[in-house]
Amino acid sequence: MPAHVIVLHRWTDSYADYASYLDHSALRVSYVTTARARPVLPDAAAGVRVVPSTEDRGAVRGAVGELVALHGRPDRIVALHEVDLDVAAELREDLGVPGETPAGLHPFRDKLAMTRRLAARDVPVPAAEPAPDHRAVAGFARRHGWPVILKPVRGTASSDVTRLDDTTDLDAYVFPPDLPLMVQAYLPHAVLHVDGIVDGGDLRVWRASRYVNTCLDFARGAALGSAEIDDPVLLKSIGEFTRRAVLAMSADPWVFHLELFASDDGTDPVFHVLEVGARPGGAEVPFVWREVHGVDLMAATVDVQMGRPLPDHSPGAEPDAEEGAYGGWLLVPTPAARPCRVLAATSRTGAADGPYAERLPTPGGYLADLPGYEHSGARFRFRGRTSAEVEGAITRTLRHLDFRCEPVDPARPARVVVVASGGRAYREYALRDAAAHGRVLAVGDTTPDWESPYLTAHQVVDTGDVDALTRAVSGLLESDSGPAGLLTWSEVHLERTARAAARLGLAHMTPEAVRNCRDKLRTRQLLERAGLPSARYTVVRSLAEAHEAAAAIGYPVVLKPRALAGSSGVVLARSPADLDEVHRHAAGAAFAGLDALDGLMVEEYLDGPEISLDSVVLSGEVHCVNLARKRIGYPPFFEEVGHLVSPWRQEPWADELTDIVTRVHAALGVTAGVTHAELRLTAGGPRLVELNGRLGGDFIPLLGRLATGVDLTAAALDASLGVVPDLRPTRDRCAAVRFLYPEQDGTVDRLDVSAARAVPGVERAVALAEAGQSLLLPPRGVVPRLAAVIATGDDAAACDRVLDEAVSRIHVRVIPAEER
Secondary structure (H helix, E strand, O other): OOOEEEEEOOOOOOOOOHHHHOOOOOOEEEEEEOOOOHHHOOOOOOEEEEOOOOOOHHHHHHHHHHHHHHHOOOOEEEEOOHHHHHHHHHHHHHHOOOOOOHHHHHHHHOHHHHHHHHHHOOOOOOOEEEOOOHHHHHHHHHHHOOOEEEEEOOOOOOOOOEEEOOHHHHHHOOOOOOOOEEEEEOOOOEEEEEEEEEEOOEEEEEEEEEEEOOHHHHHOOOOEEEEEOOOHHHHHHHHHHHHHHHHHHOOOOEEEEEEEEEOOOOOOOOEEEEEEEOOOOOOOHHHHHHHHHOOOHHHHHHHHHHOOOOOOOOOOEOOOOOOOOEEEEEEEOOOOOOOEEEEEEEOOOOOOOOOOEEEOOOOOOEEOOOOOHHHOOEEEEEEEOOHHHHHHHHHHHHHHOEEEEEEOOOOOOOEEEEEOOOOHHHHHHHHHHHHHHOEEEEEEOOOOOOOHHHOOEEEEOOOOOHHHHHHHHHHHHOOOOOOEEEEOOOOOOHHHHHHHHHHHOOOOOOHHHHHHHHOHHHHHHHHHHOOOOOOOEEEEOOHHHHHHHHHHHOOOEEEEEOOOOOOOOOEEEOOHHHHHHHHHHHHOOOOOOOOOOOOEEEEEOOOOOEEEEEEEEEOOEEEEEEEEEEEEEOOOEOEEEEEEEOOOOOOOOHHHHHHHHHHHHHHHOOOOEEEEEEEEEEOOEEEEEEEEOOOOOOOHHHHHHHHHOOOHHHHHHHHHOOOOOOOOOOOOOEEEEEEEOOOOOEEEEEEEOHHHHOOOOEEEEEEOOOOOOEEOOOOOOOOOOOEEEEEEEOOHHHHHHHHHHHHHOOEEEEEEHHHO
16 A cells, blocks of 8 residues: 555645645645645645644544544654644654654754753853743843743744833733743844754755844734845854754754844854744745745655655755845734734835735735734745845835735624525525625626615626626725625636635635536545545546446446536436437536536446535534435436425434535535535445535525524525524424426416415415426426425425425416427
8 A cells, every 4th residue: 555644734825835745646645734724735635634723632633543544554744834743743653653753842842941952062042941920030030130031832933922121011911821931031132043954964055044023023013024144254153053053953854943143243243042943934934945045945844754865955055146046035914903804905016126926915805813924914025136135125015015904893794795696586585584684795797686675785797707706895895894705606606706705815615625516527536535435437528438438337327517507417328328319418518607627427326315415614614404305307317306305313324424524525625605515325325426615506595494494594694704603403394395397398378376375385486487488398408497386394295295286276388399
């Protein structure tokens, strides 16, 4: 079996290119990550488990246990973020995996132990002691003087670091519970950082930089940056001191981030180690090294943790003076308390003396309250021929940056923008339910008509243009500082809505996850890689290839386009003759507004009852809500002629179903929103047909509300706001919908459903066609329905009796096509 590697991952940006570091075709590479970080992982992952936080040791251990059960004990465990090093070391020790253990990592993560090790090897460090209480700090200050620095013994990014100037500050300070602290002498010197690689018992490559402000300043709201140093005299001194410091910590191969106090910038500076980490530098350091110097510190760290030899670097390599050889970076915190709305964010990118790369939020978008340098309000990277050029560019960027935000006021009413409200017959109930739950705004291609009573505001825009859609949503939301959300229940608009939400920082399924759901080939591939039971499949591009695939899979088989909707082009072939008959229908199918993508799917036919399961997903946690039992007609086509929502939690397959659906969401990267999963209950257990990243159609959410009291439309609004909805059922009944079809192709002459509405137990009867409308049965037409009748009852049989009676009272006349 290929070696199994487990990666702990938490970044949402492309700090690490795992696909280039680890050969996913030769290794089984699985990941433990968070909902936000999931989208950047390689498609070829052998398995992915989503946890609330990679700092949640219990959740991480549980996820690793699942991956071990699936792929076996890992041969290596990789963790690149400083905060994840501890749990990775613990897991290695527990599982007997080679690599850094807690004992080896301790002096790098425990800053008191770090100080003691360096001091024991005659490397200068500021005086430091444990700080359990006020008395200990006061005693330290008497011996070493004020001010002093209080900091966590194990911490990162200057979180919870405090400067105390005198006894008054100390008296006012409240020690955080369950957070071991240390007190350190304050040194009023410049702070440098040195990054590099140790190999063969010596420095192999390194860069030294001077901070613009300090990490502590950044924690207090100031900008933070750094520029690489080009002074050869100073660099010589820094290099000699760095060699002493890092070799005092370890002569093994490792990637380091060293922070130093420098007493002056002259020819004879005095250095003290602030701290040293056994990992690449944070902020923009990994990007600058890759983009300016062509060295990937993350790749080197993976090599170390995999036990592989490091690439060859010249010993003691220092920056050269070639054009573009010096780099720098800048982080600007958000100028308002988060969560906040961005009013302006413009810089000088593109100017000859400006940054070469930036990450700015979208004006009109929202910034959540997230920790870490990568979630800074604005991020910039620079290159220049000298340190002065880089420093000047940083200064100019700060001077010209227009970055303004306003806090989101949670006391203000929330607003949710709905993209493309849909047809009245099928979606008016949803818009009505949404308006009853909160303030609804709309973006669409046409002026609202029947939707108007339910809307607070609207904007007409070309919804096929993501830029225009994003601007329209932002414009609708700009007049108020309250919470905001964005959603669509339209399959056609789902991916563009996801892209607009990503630009605006609004809670939504990611564009990557939408594509994973929409493209049925990607769905099958990802389920296969995750080890989830699915259907055998092949993608084909001709009838001959379809015959070959069907013979290999075994009849019966299903043909379907890769990315349409509404069962368009989905057909069953029970024999080669059937395949000849239906292939043209599948290959020629279309759905307005959707690209079918290249090729047809030929899939194993999953025999058994077909169901759908609606779920609400928040931060990767899947809440399974309503189950509908499908009624399928017009074989060999999969026309959905009705649905029944009924109690299901006590079914023998219920637990396996919820487990499969939860794991499918993780495999496809679906970590937010309301979803509609379609499955078959086969003899081998539940199997996924497809997962849709939006509210179900065919009145299924309405059936769920009638049967259980859970309002999925309201839940979709709450999920778009990042709010946990109320999913507690208040009743346990049955609700069903039956669709009425013409007996043959024809034109509607008369349709009256009023008598059906009078039948006791009918919740509603809806006309879906109108006089003069032509209806063609499958395969010639798409969803040629005359009417829908919705009923409730204590059980399925009661619903069927009501539906039988109601359908018999519908007055309809369809003129057959041959009579026209």
